[in-house]
Amino acid sequence: MIYKNTESPRRVKNLKYLRISNRAEIIRCLSIQGPISRIELASQLGLTKMAISSIVSEMIEEGLILEQGTHASSDKSRAALPENPSEESFCAPSAGAGRRPSMLTIHAEQINALGLYLSRDAIEGVQCDVTGQIIRTWNHPLEEFTNADNYLEQIDELLDVMLFETAGRHVVGIGISSIGPLDMSTGRLLSPANFHGIHNLSLTKFVQRKCSFPVILDNDMNAAVQAEQLYGTAKKYRHVVYLGIANGIGAGVISYGRIFQGSSGVGGELGHMSVNMDGPDCLCGNRGCLELYVSIPVLLQQSGSLNIKEMVNQAVNDPASANAWQPRMMQALTTALVNIANIFDPEIILLGHQSIYLAPLLLPELENEVNKHIIQREIRHIPIRIAAFGEQTPLVGAAALVFQAVFRGEIPVC
Amino acid sequence: MIYKNTESPRRVKNLKYLRISNRAEIIRCLSIQGPISRIELASQLGLTKMAISSIVSEMIEEGLILEQGTHASSDKSRAALPENPSEESFCAPSAGAGRRPSMLTIHAEQINALGLYLSRDAIEGVQCDVTGQIIRTWNHPLEEFTNADNYLEQIDELLDVMLFETAGRHVVGIGISSIGPLDMSTGRLLSPANFHGIHNLSLTKFVQRKCSFPVILDNDMNAAVQAEQLYGTAKKYRHVVYLGIANGIGAGVISYGRIFQGSSGVGGELGHMSVNMDGPDCLCGNRGCLELYVSIPVLLQQSGSLNIKEMVNQAVNDPASANAWQPRMMQALTTALVNIANIFDPEIILLGHQSIYLAPLLLPELENEVNKHIIQREIRHIPIRIAAFGEQTPLVGAAALVFQAVFRGEIPVC
Numbered sequence: 001m002i003y004k005n006t007e008s009p010r011r012v013k014n015l016k017y018l019r020i021s022n023r024a025e026i027i028r029c030l031s032i033q034g035p036i037s038r039i040e041l042a043s044q045l046g047l048t049k050m051a052i053s054s055i056v057s058e059m060i061e062e063g064l065i066l067e068q069g070t071h072a073s074s075d076k077s078r079a080a081l082p083e084n085p086s087e088e089s090f091c092a093p094s095a096g097a098g099r100r101p102s103m104l105t106i107h108a109e110q111i112n113a114l115g116l117y118l119s120r121d122a123i124e125g126v127q128c129d130v131t132g133q134i135i136r137t138w139n140h141p142l143e144e145f146t147n148a149d150n151y152l153e154q155i156d157e158l159l160d161v162m163l164f165e166t167a168g169r170h171v172v173g174i175g176i177s178s179i180g181p182l183d184m185s186t187g188r189l190l191s192p193a194n195f196h197g198i199h200n201l202s203l204t205k206f207v208q209r210k211c212s213f214p215v216i217l218d219n220d221m222n223a224a225v226q227a228e229q230l231y232g233t234a235k236k237y238r239h240v241v242y243l244g245i246a247n248g249i250g251a252g253v254i255s256y257g258r259i260f261q262g263s264s265g266v267g268g269e270l271g272h273m274s275v276n277m278d279g280p281d282c283l284c285g286n287r288g289c290l291e292l293y294v295s296i297p298v299l300l301q302q303s304g305s306l307n308i309k310e311m312v313n314q315a316v317n318d319p320a321s322a323n324a325w326q327p328r329m330m331q332a333l334t335t336a337l338v339n340i341a342n343i344f345d346p347e348i349i350l351l352g353h354q355s356i357y358l359a360p361l362l363l364p365e366l367e368n369e370v371n372k373h374i375i376q377r378e379i380r381h382i383p384i385r386i387a388a389f390g391e392q393t394p395l396v397g398a399a400a401l402v403f404q405a406v407f408r409g410e411i412p413v414c
Numbered sequence: 415m416i417y418k419n420t421e422s423p424r425r426v427k428n429l430k431y432l433r434i435s436n437r438a439e440i441i442r443c444l445s446i447q448g449p450i451s452r453i454e455l456a457s458q459l460g461l462t463k464m465a466i467s468s469i470v471s472e473m474i475e476e477g478l479i480l481e482q483g484t485h486a487s488s489d490k491s492r493a494a495l496p497e498n499p500s501e502e503s504f505c506a507p508s509a510g511a512g513r514r515p516s517m518l519t520i521h522a523e524q525i526n527a528l529g530l531y532l533s534r535d536a537i538e539g540v541q542c543d544v545t546g547q548i549i550r551t552w553n554h555p556l557e558e559f560t561n562a563d564n565y566l567e568q569i570d571e572l573l574d575v576m577l578f579e580t581a582g583r584h585v586v587g588i589g590i591s592s593i594g595p596l597d598m599s600t601g602r603l604l605s606p607a608n609f610h611g612i613h614n615l616s617l618t619k620f621v622q623r624k625c626s627f628p629v630i631l632d633n634d635m636n637a638a639v640q641a642e643q644l645y646g647t648a649k650k651y652r653h654v655v656y657l658g659i660a661n662g663i664g665a666g667v668i669s670y671g672r673i674f675q676g677s678s679g680v681g682g683e684l685g686h687m688s689v690n691m692d693g694p695d696c697l698c699g700n701r702g703c704l705e706l707y708v709s710i711p712v713l714l715q716q717s718g719s720l721n722i723k724e725m726v727n728q729a730v731n732d733p734a735s736a737n738a739w740q741p742r743m744m745q746a747l748t749t750a751l752v753n754i755a756n757i758f759d760p761e762i763i764l765l766g767h768q769s770i771y772l773a774p775l776l777l778p779e780l781e782n783e784v785n786k787h788i789i790q791r792e793i794r795h796i797p798i799r800i801a802a803f804g805e806q807t808p809l810v811g812a813a814a815l816v817f818q819a820v821f822r823g824e825i826p827v828c
Contacts, residue, residue: 013435013462018428047428126657183793188819260669262759267669269756275691277702277749286752286787288691296740312534338700342683343757345676373700376680377596398751 005401012388016410018128022047022055027064031130035068037101042340056104063414064110066329069105088410096297105132111406114162114174115398116155117220118244120195120247125154126157126392127169128399132231137395138162143173146196152206158207159210165274173214175410176203177223177394184265187217193248205410214411218403220244222259223267223397224387225252226366228402232388237347241340242387244353244394245271252352253344259404260344271295275335291352293332296354299325308357316360326361333362335403341374342383353394359386431823436461436469438823439696441478441536444520445817446644449482451515456602470518472764473761478524478827482517506609520544525820528576528588529812530569530621531634534609534661537569539576540806541583543812546645549583551809560610566620573624573812589630589815589827590617591637591808594664598679601631607662628825630815634658635682636673638766638801639666643825644814644821651761655754656801657684658808663705667758668767673818674758685709689749707746710768713739713803724769730774740775747776753794755788766801769807 006241024043036044042052111130116123125138140158143150166186169398181190187204208215220263224241227232234254249271251388253260261267271291272284279288296308302325305311315322337349337379349370351359367384371377387393404412440496442452442784446771448776455465464652475477478495502585503727525544530537554572557564562744595604632640632655639648639656648654648668656666663685675681676758685705686698693702706712716739719725729736763784781798785791 013432013439014465015432018432036793037602051428137582144678181789228553237677255669255674255681257670258670260758262669263651263761264759264790264794265756267759269759269789272789273753274757275688277689278692284787284789286749331691335688335700339687339753340757342686343681343684343754345678346683347677373698375683375686376697380678 017263019055020412021086021409022051023408023413025054026055026059027106027111027130027413030065031108031132031407032103032235035104035105039101041104058185062414064107065273066107067103068105072190074258082319087148092230093139094222094299108133110167110170113167113399113402114171114278114404115223115395115400115402116159116174116176116178117175117223117398118178118189118203118393119157119220119394120179123158124395125158126395127162128164128172128396129402130403132227132396132400133401134392134396136165139393142196148198148201150195151196151198152162152201153283154198155206156210158385159207163164163210169179171213172406172413173216173402174211175223175398176207176208176215177220177398177401178203178217179213179219180219180266182217182265183217184217184261187215216405217264218261218401219250220353220394221252222261223251223252224389224393225350225397226259226404227389227393227397227400228350228352228387229254229257230403231351231396232393233385234348239346240348240350241344241346242350242352242393243295243337243352243355245355245358246296249295252342252355253346255346255375256346270336273336273339275332275339290328290332290336294329308354312357312361324395329360330365330369334366334373337366337370337384338373341370345376345380346382347380349382349384350387351384353391356386422606427735428788433469434823435475436465438821440466440469440473441525441827442821444479444518445522445525445821446649449517449519449699450527453515455518476828477520479711480519480521482519482673494600499539506517512801515604516633522547524578524584526583526585527816527820528580528585529637529809529814529816530573530576530588530590531605531637531809531812532569532590532592532617533634533808534593536794537572538809538812539572540809541580541585542810542817544817546641546810546814546817548806548810551806556610562610562612562615564795565612566615569620570624573784577624586820586827587625587630587816588621588625589637589812590621590629590631590814591634591815592617594629594633596631596633597630599775601629602775613652615635626748628719628816628819630819632673632811632815633664633666633677634767634808634811635664636675637815638668639668639805639811640673640805641807641811641814642764642766642801643668643671644817646807647764647799648762653760654756654764655758655760656763656764656766657751657768657769659708659765659772660710660767660790663709664767665754666761669758669760684750684754685804687750687753689746689753704746704750713743722768726771726775736775744776744779744783748780748787751784755784755790759790759794760796761794761795761799764801765798767785767805770800770804772819783800 038052042049076269108129108131115126123140127135163397179192189201189203191199204215204217221244228234229240239256240254244250251268251270253268272289274286274288276288282289282292303311371381452466456463459702522543522545527542529540537554538667541549593606602617603617607612616630619629643654652671654668657663665682665684667682686703688700688702690702696703696706717725785795803810
């Protein structure tokens with residue numbers, strides 16, 4: 001199955017849809033929130049206790065849900081409880097005061113996803129379970145002689161290892177988190193700048209040929225924000241902007257709990273937002289684009305540093321040494337983030353990709369400045385935080401793409 | 415019912431939900447697309463012919479759907495057909511070659527919405543049917559002595575007239591399309607600049623007290639884009655940006671077929687997008703905001719004209735006379751639209767509010783320039799067009815808010 005996540009969910013609403021949808025919601029609640037009772041589940045999903053009981057029973061039988069036993073209100077009384085409480089019971093009926101409903105947990109090892117992260121430097125792999133735990137990772141640095149011909153071969157080799165090592169591990173899908181630009185409608189990697197001459201690569205189809213489960217492709221910014229919104233710093237939010245600073249600058253946006261892609265999958269493009277219509281020419285044909293002021297190569301050049309960590313260390317230890325570049329970087333970044341906050345109206349902004357290393361220079365001033373200037377400043381403060389998964393965010397994001405599809409019922413778990 | 419359209423659709427998925435959802439999809443198809451057969455309906459919605467037949471029968475009985483009779487493939491043979499074809503028949507079984515399935519239409523007068531448009535100058539009202547036809551309008555110019563005390567009274571009076579004149583007309587809801595800023599979570603009009611000292615007005619609650627049907631509030635830009643996306647120039651698109659130029663500048667954005675509001679309802683704020691981080695100070699606290707270069711008062715001041723139509727006429731007849739302001743306006747507007755096109759990745763951009771009068775100055779150059787500079791230029795051309803409902807767009811939009819809720823099953827039609 002080639003999974004097109006540019007499409008909206010199907011419209012067919014029949015009994016099968018209901019069943020898949022309700023099971024998916026239960027998996028989501030248990031995976032994200034942890035142990036939860038049937039009563040709480042019924043209340044959260046707006047279903048009857050009867051309906052929840054019936055679906056949960058089925059899922060316990062299938063081994064997808066574990067029941068932790070009927071808990072008493074103290075450890076003492078728990079010991080006195082029967083060992084096999086009825087799976088159907090919301091609350092054991094006659095065991096006296098203090099009886100608590102039994103708690104349900106997801107049987108995490110029964111629902112796994114693989115992720116592939118195609119970055120400038122490497123092909124990385126990950127296996128995550130449905131609670132967002134990283135089970136294992138793989139790393140294949142790109143070979144020096146990488147070219148359009150052997151790039152797919154290198155992906156192929158890593159995939160073989162991943163598939164072999166996870167055989168029988170209940171993998172429900174594989175996500176690909178890739179540098180862009182992508183053509184989402186055909187699952188192709190178009191022409192990344194300075195990337196081994198690679199052009200118009202049928203990524204999704206290639207991976208699909210090797211896998212019996214669904215393949216989901218998205219760019220690394222979108223994948224990253226999905227990881228953070230399901231399992232990371234933005235876990236409780238439905239409107240999230242993830243700012244990724246690297247060779248270029250990108251953004252991943254979640255709005256209403258869903259990755260914002262736009263009509264052709266380039267939505268959230270932030271690097272070529274002009275913050276200075278009278279500014280210098282950019283290679284993209286615009287003037288004054290954000291990337292001209294903030295991307296890592298620009299900052300290294302301006303600071304005369306060899307790498308980002310050295311640059312930040314020096315600026316932290318000797319702030320005056322950064323006067324030539326830091327104020328202008330802050331001004332451009334603040335302007336762009338105010339613009340994007342006014343447009344997307346997020347609950348939180350995350351710093352990711354290599355901007356996690358810039359954080360000591362950026363925070364808390366960036367958060368203060370942005371919140372001073374946004375239109376909604378009287379009704380909302382937008383925190384700016386670092387991505388919880390750090391450098392691994394776009395990698396974990398690849399697996400998160402799969403889990404979000406599971407939670408929406410778009411990849412049914414049977 | 416206070417209808418919060420900041421919220422995502424409820425999650426409860428039961429049989430009642432299925433029924434409402436499928437009926438709503440049928441109403442959408444018939445209202446937007448016009449006459450359609452049961453077979454086509456079944457195919458579009460992914461439901462079985464049996465399911466469609468059963469739901470359609472019920473809706474015909476309720477008077478919501480009309481059946482146009484079993485058509486033959488030519489006018490001649492049509493005359494020979496029986497007058498009362500079975501309502502259940504997908505295709506009459508034995509009437510020979512050329513028999514066509516009977517066509518269904520929505521009984522438009524059975525589903526109406528009211529709309530209120532609160533602008534700087536007036537309180538306007540509209541009754542629309544579910545196909546987007548304007549049935550009647552009302553106009554109440556704001557009284558000169560309007561203040562915070564009597565503004566609601568004026569709304570009250572117009573509403574009384576509207577409710578009286580539409581009694582028994584199958585009104586399913588009322589939409590309010592209001593100048594901002596709004597607090598969507600409480601249904602309040604906050605503090606519009608220079609607007610009769612009005613502050614923190616409980617709009618939704620006030621209107622709800624007078625109405626037995628749902629009330630939906632949104633800002634005039636969002637309402638406008640909804641009208642255009644359901645019934646106007648953007649009818650076939652799911653990703654739309656509506657640019658409204660007036661005293662200030664706003665944008666209404668539809669993405670994935672849904673109004674984009676962000677987390678606090680200010681999403682799509684375009685007027686205070688900075689296109690020049692080194693530019694002049696704006697009252698909002700930023701520098702170089704779009705409004706400093708393009709809003710109507712700014713253009714009138716720069717051109718020395720008294721009104722927008724005079725200004726445009728003069729610039730069209732004597733282009734040299736506009737040299738002092740037109741190039742800078744075009745530069746700022748192009749920069750902002752490229753930024754927003756890179757971010758929202760729409761299929762179409764609409765010019766609305768008073769920018770419809772600017773169109774002779776803007777088009778086609780604006781469309782050409784924007785498309786030269788967007789990131790997705792190799793895979794997409796974004797047309798820039800004028801809103802079909804012209805000045806009435808935000809008014810019709812008020813009713814469109816209601817119909818979008820009907821089409822999503824959020825306002826059930828029984």
